[in-house]
Amino acid sequence: MNRDKVVLAYSGGLDTSVILKWLEIEHNLDVIAVCIDVGQEENFISVKNKALATGASKVYIIDVKEEFVSDYIFPTLKAGAVYEDKYLLGTSFARPLISKKLVEIAEKEGAVAIAHGATGKGNDQVRFEATIKALNPYLKIIAPWRQWNLKSREDCIDYAKKHNIPIPVTKEKIYSRDQNLWHISHEGGNLEDPWNEHDKDIYMMTVNPEDAPDKPTYIEIKFEKGIPVSIDGIKYSPANMIYKLNEIGGSNGIGIIDIVENRLVGMKSRGVYETPGGTILYEAHKTLEKLVLDRAVLSFKKMVSEKxxxxxxxxxxFTHLKNSLDKFVDNTQEVVSGTVKMKLYKGSCKSVATKSPNSLYNEAFVTFGEDDVYNQKDAEGFINLFTLPLTINAIMKKEKNEKEKQII
Known part of the structure; x- marks a missing residue:
């Protein structure tokens, strides 16, 4: 008898390995494992072999790194979007792309459902399922962490041992990590107590800033319409651009944050994130925008960035609002072309120089020396008009006070 097919978002880690076997044993499903390569450091041949050995009927390994950078990372970079002032959204914008590919495979294979390994406490369950519902609302969704009797990662380790599933973690070293080309996140373990300083040996993409070189590194990044295209005059593909900046930034200890954030589901969580190349790009992009965008656009774009x-x-x-905001952002980026010189030193990432053919900075107007383009006497009339509401308000108050004194 043919079994119903389910597409599983598979990484080869503890959770998804256990889920694969659980779907097969407990639900009698034909499991198709899909591993999406968004730049995580992984031996994908081993991942495929492990999935097949664990019980998958078929395995897809799909490389989407260039699409990930061009269609997800760069739009977010252009928007200047940062969650709660620190988080550069590395896991967040990988999930809709992964989910999109899961839907495509499910439709191709005639699967009735998609399964994922997100927990019932986290944000990823929402990200996966919102995308699936937006792209194919007829597919069922299986979220084992909301259904099974396993209550912790320790329980998963025991389940894996019972069914002879090889696992990459132990009960002693139990960080939950998510990695892609843009970043790596670390959660769980001793990080669950916000009073614990995180251990420096958890870094995987960066060196400890204290151990970075004692000499600063300078690089020049060129942008065209908000998109980075070259480093020190050498052009790179979107994915290779991130790889190169990760290498440079990581060696200088750039992009480490330790944050307690507000999850969508209503609780706070603590994580350590490494985003070396992304941190450099955000700082460079922001600096270039300040050179080429006027005050009104910058002010409004700040609100757009937060939303x-x-x-x-x-x-x-995949929402109408997100699509509409992209159109506004793309319009602002028409003039965001130029070059930014960055200084990297022991975890510090600073822009030190900028130039652009669309620069709104005019030395002839702002010079402290003598100029022929700005009549300083004109400022008096401007100030009189700008402060007119203040002047009127003050006059009215004084007249009111005088009348009250006369009555007394």
Whole structure:
């Protein structure tokens, strides 16, 4: 008898390995494992072999790194979206792309459901399922962490041992990590107590800033319409651009944050994130925008950036509002072309120089020396008009006070 097919978002880690066997044993499903390569450091041949050995009927390994950077990372970068002032959304914008590919495979294979390994306490369950519902609402969704009797990662380890599933973690070293080309996150373990300083040996993409070189590194990044295209005059593909900046930033200890964030589901969580290349790009992009965008656009775009970050964090990538904000952002980026010189030193990432053919900075107007383009006497009339509401308010108050004194 043919079994119903389910597409599983598979990484080869503890959770998804246990889920694969659980779907097969407990639900008698034909499991198709799909591993999406968004730049995580992984031996994908081993992942495939492990999935087949664990019980998968078929395995897909799909490389989407270039699409990930071009269609998900760069739009978010152009928007300047940062969640709660620190988090550069590395896990958040990978989920809609992964989910999109899961839907495509499910439709191709005639699967009735998609399964994922997100817990019932986290944001990823929302991100996966919001995308699946937006792209194919007829597919069922199986979320084992909301259904089975396993209550912890320790329980999963015991389940894996019972069914002879090889696992990469132990009860002593139990960090939950998510990695892609953009970043790596660390959660769980001793990080669950916010009073614990995180251990420096958890870093995987960066060196400890204290151990970074004693000499600063300078690089020049060129942007075209908000998109980075070259480093020190050398052009890179979107994915290779991130790889190169990760290498440079990581060696200088750039991009480490330790944050207690507000999850969508209503609780706070603590994580350590490493985003070396992304941190460099955000700082460079922001600096270039300040050179080429006027005050009104910058001010409004700041509000858009905050809303954009919330949408991405909440998994609402495929929405009308997100699409509408992209159109505004793309319009602002028409003039965001130029070069930014960055100084990297022991975890510090600073822009030190900028130039652009669209620069709104005009030395002839702002010079402290003599100029022929700005009549300083004109400022008096401007100030009189700008402060007119203040003047009128003060006059009215004084007249009112005088009348009250006369009555007394």
């Amino acid at each position: 954009y970050a919330q949408l991405v964090y909440d998994g609402l990538w």
